[in-house]
Amino acid sequence: MTGFARIDDCVLHYTFREGRGPAVVFLNSLGTDLRIWDGVVDALPTDLCLLRMDKRGHGLSETAPGDMARFAADAAGLMDRFGLSRALICGVSIGGMIAQELALSRPDLVGGLLLSNTAAKIGDAAGWQDRLFRIETDGLPAMADGVLDRWFPRAFKDGHPDMVAGYRTMLSRTDAEGYSNACRALAGADLRDRVGTIACPTVVIGGSEDGSTPPDVVRGLADAIPGADYIEIGGAGHLPCIQTPGDVAAPLMDLHRRIS
Numbered sequence: 124m125t126g127f128a129r130i131d132d133c134v135l136h137y138t139f140r141e142g143r144g145p146a147v148v149f150l151n152s153l154g155t156d157l158r159i160w161d162g163v164v165d166a167l168p169t170d171l172c173l174l175r176m177d178k179r180g181h182g183l184s185e186t187a188p189g190d191m192a193r194f195a196a197d198a199a200g201l202m203d204r205f206g207l208s209r210a211l212i213c214g215v216s217i218g219g220m221i222a223q224e225l226a227l228s229r230p231d232l233v234g235g236l237l238l239s240n241t242a243a244k245i246g247d248a249a250g251w252q253d254r255l256f257r258i259e260t261d262g263l264p265a266m267a268d269g270v271l272d273r274w275f276p277r278a279f280k281d282g283h284p285d286m287v288a289g290y291r292t293m294l295s296r297t298d299a300e301g302y303s304n305a306c307r308a309l310a311g312a313d314l315r316d317r318v319g320t321i322a323c324p325t326v327v328i329g330g331s332e333d334g335s336t337p338p339d340v341v342r343g344l345a346d347a348i349p350g351a352d353y354i355e356i357g358g359a360g361h362l363p364c365i366q367t368p369g370d371v372a373a374p375l376m377d378l379h380r381r382i383s
């Protein structure tokens with residue numbers, strides 16, 4: 124079922140499938156929408172309960188300002204709407220930060236975490252300021268090639284030109300204000316002092332060719348969360364959910380079995 128739900132000040136777009144629990148909840152990266160999980164969902168058993176959502180300012184969700192806590196409250200509000208608890212939260216990049224924030228603020232909702240290509244702090248203030256300036260002066264379409272170079276390794280781009288063109292379109296059509304709001308949320312978010320208290324089973328995935336969250340940064344997150352496992356996907360860029368969805372679906376199902 125595809126639908127829309129008002130969570131406080133913002134109408135959010137989601138897809139929900141009832142099924143076997145624990146539910147799996149997917150949280151997207153910057154400049155993408157819930158379709159980045161299509162390949163992962165196709166590789167999962169068809170009887171699982173699944174919730175995907177477009178965070179505010181992305182996909183078909185409304186645009187409204189909000190920090191990392193607000194993004195997590197949106198996910199929590201949607202999960203509450205569907206009566207989900209102890210779910211397996213799978214987030215990539217900023218989606219992985221939202222997942223960490225959710226585990227810290229609403230541990231009742233989170234049974235396990237699959238954190239893909241993310242960290243407890245992503246980038247630095249100067250880098251985000253520069254990006255905000257470029258969005259305003261050049262616009263997202265003009266920035267797309269640079270972003271895609273961080274998302275996908277050269278060999279993947281050469282081998283899949285149509286797919287890469289499609290994701291360039293997804294990025295370029297993202298609402299500039301929504302994208303900028305998410306950049307501000309990233310600039311202001313630092314979970315490094317708090318992730319050591321995450322207590323649920325956690326798997327962290329990195330990509331050896333990730334140009335946005337390099338593998339040493341992602342491994343640092345796994346080191347900071349008690350008991351977390353780290354998996355590095357050789358040859359993967361920033362978005363293995365698109366590039367090699369089976370490499371995300373397999374640890375997701377292992378974790379699902381562990382928490383079931």
Ligand SMILES: O=C(O)CCC(=O)CC(=O)O
Pocket residue numbers: 151152153154215216217218245270273274334335336
């Ligand atoms: O992808 C994200 O959610 C944030 C990390 C980032 O900066 C991605 C990019 O390189 O554009």
